[in-house]
Amino acid sequence: MTILKVRHLTTYRYRRPVGFGEHRMMFRPRDSYDQRLLGSSLRIVPTPQSVRWVHDAFGNAVALARFDSAAEELSFESRIEVEHFPDPVDFQSEDYAKSYPFAYAEDEQPDLAPFIVRNYPDPAGELERWAQRFLRPGQDTPTGRLLMTLTTAIGESFVYNRRTETGTQDPLTTLRLGRGTCRDFALFMIEAVRALGFAARFVSGYLYVPTRDGPRRLGGGSTHAWCQVYIPGAGWVEFDPTNGIIGNRDLVRVAVARLPSQAVPLTGTFRGSPEDELGMSVEVQVTSEDGPGD
Structure with a gap:
């Protein structure tokens, strides 16, 4: 503690x-x-x-x-x-959700539906193709490994930069520019996993940056943003693509929402x-x- x-x-x-x-x-x-x-x-x-x-x-x-x-x-x-x-993530999900693809339980679908619907245009399917790169063709993919790989790939593929303008850039802009803020990366991951059928939501809060001997952290000194993905049996799990954090370590959750503009x-x-x-x-x-x- x-x-x-x-x-x-x-x-x-x-x-x-x-x-x-x-x-x-x-x-x-x-x-x-x-x-x-x-x-x-x-x-x-x-x-x-x-x-x-x-x-x-x-x-x-x-x-x-x-x-x-x-x-x-x-x-x-x-x-x-x-x-x-700090809540260690071991992805103890329901058996039916251990591998992707899977379907959410019928009684949860109405509540999760607003967090599955994509909110930004992707007319040529660019974002969906980016997300599908991490699937194993013709095979089921372990759900935890898929989400961890997506989180890590965003941090490694895109360049983090602070931006003074208000608002969040749309996911296709982030994909094409190859850079963004923590809010941009959180939204990008949300729309990427929604393209795969996951329920995801935006989180606004704060990031604790450990001492210089600790892990490198991006996004300190200001408010921070990341996302949560709903995994049956594990619930809403934190994913911070900016720093590659899985779980809540060093993250103080203030607000959750369907869209960044709501938080x-x-x-x-x-x-x-x-x-x-x-x-x-x-x-x-x-x-x-x-x-x-x-």
């Missing part, structure tokens, strides 16, 4: 005092058997008129802030502390002209404190 502490500071700056519309925050981690929320705080400057919490369609905790004052700077500082239990950590508007906006800065620090075994 490890205790992970996260400080996430986002600051917007403007040329003159501007008004603010509602801001939507997804900073609070999801409680589960493999991570337990020990504490959290949220500091917003200027102080909002109100802050209320809701659960979205996926059960994520969302904070909504409304403002009645103007300012030249708007900042959001979230601090969380979680008890983290943006912070969104909002301001009232003013485009020239008023000076930019945004994001600082994320994830630190570790080892605890006794559980």
Whole structure:
């Protein structure tokens, strides 16, 4: 067991005092058997008129802030502390799902269907052909090995780069450019495994980067993104194609969604002209404190 502490500071700056519309925050981690929320705080400057919490369609905790004052700077500082239990992945799936291809159980299909449907065009089948390269022609392929190979191949085949523009590039762009961010790689893997008939969803959260003697990690110092694939008997399993991580080690899960646009950590508007906006800065620090075994 490890205790992970996260400080996430986002600051917007403007040329003159501007008004603010509602801001939507997804900073609070999801409680589960493999991570337990020990504490959290949220500091917003200027102080909002109100802050209320809701659960979205996926059960994520969302904070909504409304403002009645103007300012030249708007900042959001979230601090969380979680008890983290690395969950070793041994792919103890149901017998019928140990090899690909397989069909999901009839009673699970209606719930999984939205996460199987592809959401981005692939008119020439480029993405599907890329994913099928990892199948054994004429033979069944071990499900765990297939997903692990796909995860590793993305990290080895594409070049990671940070991008200041908001949003996520579509999977075909990632395939053709051969580069992208963690969000791009997560979406690429989601659409690739969906092309094979798997249920997959997008995950937004944080990445703990160990000391310099630990494994190399990409995507630290900011929010991070990866994906989950549903395997009967094993459930939703974490796959981080950016770093080749299988399972939840070093990953703090905050939100899950069908699409990246549904799990943006912070969104909002301001009232003013485009020239008023000076930019945004994001600082994320994830630190570790080892605890006794559980």
